[in-house]
Amino acid sequence: DGGITQSPKYLFRKEGQNVTLSCEQNLNHDAMYWYRQDPGQGLRLIYYSQIVNDFQKGDIAEGYSVSREKKESFPLTVTSAQKNPTAFYLCASSISGRYEQFFGPGTRLTVL
Amino acid sequence: GENVGLHLPTLSVQEGDNSIINCAYSNSASDYFIWYKQESGKGPQFIIDIRSNMDKRQGQRVTVLLNKTVKHLSLQIAATQPGDSAVYFCAENRSGATNKLIFGTGTLLAVQP
Numbered sequence: 001d002g003g004i005t006q007s008p009k010y011l012f013r014k015e016g017q018n019v020t021l022s023c024e025q026n027l028n029h030d031a032m033y034w035y036r037q038d039p040g041q042g043l044r045l046i047y048y049s050q051i052v053n054d055f056q057k058g059d060i061a062e063g064y065s066v067s068r069e070k071k072e073s074f075p076l077t078v079t080s081a082q083k084n085p086t087a088f089y090l091c092a093s094s095i096s097g098r099y100e101q102f103f104g105p106g107t108r109l110t111v112l
Numbered sequence: 113g114e115n116v117g118l119h120l121p122t123l124s125v126q127e128g129d130n131s132i133i134n135c136a137y138s139n140s141a142s143d144y145f146i147w148y149k150q151e152s153g154k155g156p157q158f159i160i161d162i163r164s165n166m167d168k169r170q171g172q173r174v175t176v177l178l179n180k181t182v183k184h185l186s187l188q189i190a191a192t193q194p195g196d197s198a199v200y201f202c203a204e205n206r207s208g209a210t211n212k213l214i215f216g217t218g219t220l221l222a223v224q225p
Contacts, residue, residue, distance in 0.1 A: 004155075031211045040120055042201065042215035043156075050211060090155055099144045099205050099213060103155035 003027065004104035006091050011109045013085075021076045021107045023091030030096035032074035036060060037088040037106075046089075049074055050096060078109065085111045120199060122220040131189040133219045135202035140183060142204035146213070147176060147187045150199045159187070159200075189221075197223045 004025040013019045025032065031050045035043040045058030049068040063082025068074055074093075078085045088108050092101040125131045137145065143164040148156035162169045162176045162185075169176050175188040185202050199218040206212035 006155075033211075035215075040217065042217045045212065048211065092155075094211055096211070099211070100146060100158060100161060101211075101213060102158070103148075105155045106153075 004091060004093055004102055006089075006104040006107050009105065009107060011107055013109070013111050015111055016080045018077055018079050019085075019109065021078065021089055021091075021109070023074045023076065023104060024072055025074075025091075025093045025102075025104075026072060027093055027102065028071070029093035029102070030071070031094045032068070033092040033094075033101060034058075034064070034066065034074070034076045035090045035092065037090055043090065046076065085109060120218050120220045122222060124222045124224060125192050127192060127194060127223055127225050129192055131187075131192045131196070131221055131223075133187045133189075133200050133221060135185040135187075135216050135219075137183050137185060137202065137204045137216075138214070139204060139207055140180075141207040142214075144205040145176070145178060145185050146203045147174075147185075148201045148203065149196075150201065150218070152198075156201060192221075192223050194223050194225055197221055 007022045033048040034046040044060050046064050047066040049055035052071050055066050055068050065077045088106050090106045091104040094101045146161040147159040149159050150156040160171045160174050160176050173190045177186045199220050201218045203213040203215045
């Protein structure tokens with residue numbers, strides 16, 4: 001059963017703590033993405049990776065970090081430097097060279 | 113997410129009616145467009161896409177129309193059902209960047225039984 005999984009669905013953290021969100025895909029896609037979604041706004045690109053061991057900043061990368069050590073995995077770390085981290089985070093993947101992106105179910109992060 | 117529908121334009125339709133959701137895009141050089149459906153608390157799901165060399169494309173109960181002259185995209189849903197209630201996003205490709213999409217803010221479709 002192919003797809004993208006994100007865990008956990010809900011995550012709570014105290015202010016000042018780093019937190020890592022998981023994203024795994026078994027679609028054999030080369031490209032993976034992280035987006036942030038806030039109420040009333042479109043998806044905003046945080047980071048993306050087109051191939052293993054390579055990634056680029058998106059439009060709102062400040063306060064976030066990623067790694068791409070394996071093709072299947074693209075974890076996102078929300079650091080204490082991110083001023084407003086409470087949001088819904090979406091991971092996506094795509095076949096290299098294709099526009100269509102497939103999304104995971106999302107992680108709702110709440111920083112208390 | 114759960115609150116993605118807040119402050120969005122809302123289209124309210126009766127079950128069985130046709131729905132038309134509109135989207136204006138920004139980049140005249142964009143050559144690919146896609147519609148996603150997002151149900152509350154879930155990730156977006158692909159509905160239909162269209163390339164700029166086409167004006168219309170049909171899927172099952174859905175049709176996408178592209179008017180490049182006015183940079184306008186629309187999604188038509190025939191015989192709208194309660195299960196169609198969701199937020200609908202359009203997205204366009206980012207010029208010069210094969211894998212990157214620019215997403216609109218979305219429209220909340222509310223289907224009244």
